[in-house]
Amino acid sequence: MLRWPADGRVLFLHARDGWALRRFPLAGLVCEQGFKPFADALARAGLAVVARAEGRFPLVLALPPRQRDEARALLARALDHLEPGGVLVACQSNLEGARSGEDDLDRLAGLAGNFSKHKCRVYWTRAEALDAALHAQWRALDAPRPILDGRFVSRPGLFAWDRVDAASALLAARLPDDLAGNGADLGAGWGWLAAEVLARCPQVTALDLYEAQARALELARRNLADARVPVGFHWHDVRAG
Numbered sequence: 499m500l501r502w503p504a505d506g507r508v509l510f511l512h513a514r515d516g517w518a519l520r521r522f523p524l525a526g527l528v529c530e531q532g533f534k535p536f537a538d539a540l541a542r543a544g545l546a547v548v549a550r551a552e553g554r555f556p557l558v559l560a561l562p563p564r565q566r567d568e569a570r571a572l573l574a575r576a577l578d579h580l581e582p583g584g585v586l587v588a589c590q591s592n593l594e595g596a597r598s599g600e601d602d603l604d605r606l607a608g609l610a611g612n613f614s615k616h617k618c619r620v621y622w623t624r625a626e627a628l629d630a631a632l633h634a635q636w637r638a639l640d641a642p643r644p645i646l647d648g649r650f651v652s653r654p655g656l657f658a659w660d661r662v663d664a665a666s667a668l669l670a671a672r673l674p675d676d677l678a679g680n681g682a683d684l685g686a687g688w689g690w691l692a693a694e695v696l697a698r699c700p701q702v703t704a705l706d707l708y709e710a711q712a713r714a715l716e717l718a719r720r721n722l723a724d725a726r727v728p729v730g731f732h733w734h735d736v737r738a739g
């Protein structure tokens with residue numbers, strides 16, 4: 499139903515490694531992946547992985563995330579990477595919003611086809627019916643923005659992106675206030691807990707934030723830019739040590 503481009507140039511957004519890829523020549527495949535465990539798996543398989551893709555391609559593959567604003571923004575950006583006449587193919591599991599994703603792409607650009615298998619839906623477009631106004635609107639849907647009365651910056655799709663998570667709040671409220679020395683925050687998100695530690699524990703002298711999701715770490719960096727102690731930011735899979 500769909501062809502791999504003759505010149506092999508393919509962009510894969512939110513890429514995951516998998517056996518299905520092995521049927522194709524992969525020298526021209528560019529994978530974009532911000533979640534470190536998945537990025538590491540792609541790199542281990544010898545595939546080209548970038549944090550942020552550039553350029554236009556005859557075929558763009560995308561695995562939209564569950565959060566709808568982030569997914570819509572991804573579809574909008576994916577269209578920006580299409581060459582004229584190119585095809586954007588998206589796939590989602592039914593449990594992660596496949597039906598909504600398909601409706602969204604249809605609204606945005608008009609569908610050229612769809613298929614359903616293994617409790618997933620794959621749907622694609624040649625952008626022949628692009629709604630330019632919606633395209634501009636959806637591109638900005640997951641942009642970073644102030645939250646919690648402007649004290650932090652966050653964006654849709656991150657863990658508890660627009661609020662303080664109840665469990666994190668419970669943990670922060672029970673922190674001993676005599677924590678001292680250098681600390682590590684494993685799974686720092688957009689930085690709320692790290693900021694609380696620094697506010698509540700005056701004897702903490704340095705903090706290292708480890709976060710697997712690049713787009714969360716980027717905002718933690720902004721949220722802790724004025725920290726009173728040295729803060730390190732590490733894009734890292736903490737299961738790797």
Ligand SMILES: C[S@@+](CC[C@H](N)C(=O)[O-])C[C@H]1O[C@@H](n2cnc3c(N)ncnc32)[C@H](O)[C@@H]1O
Nearest residue numbers: 657666685686687691709710711734735736737
């Ligand atoms: C429950 S959230 C906590 C966020 C933040 N500490 C807070 O209290 O609001 C867990 C975070 O761990 C990150 N994470 C998940 N797996 C990870 C891994 N293997 N290595 C590093 N971070 C990971 C997630 O992206 C998420 O931001």
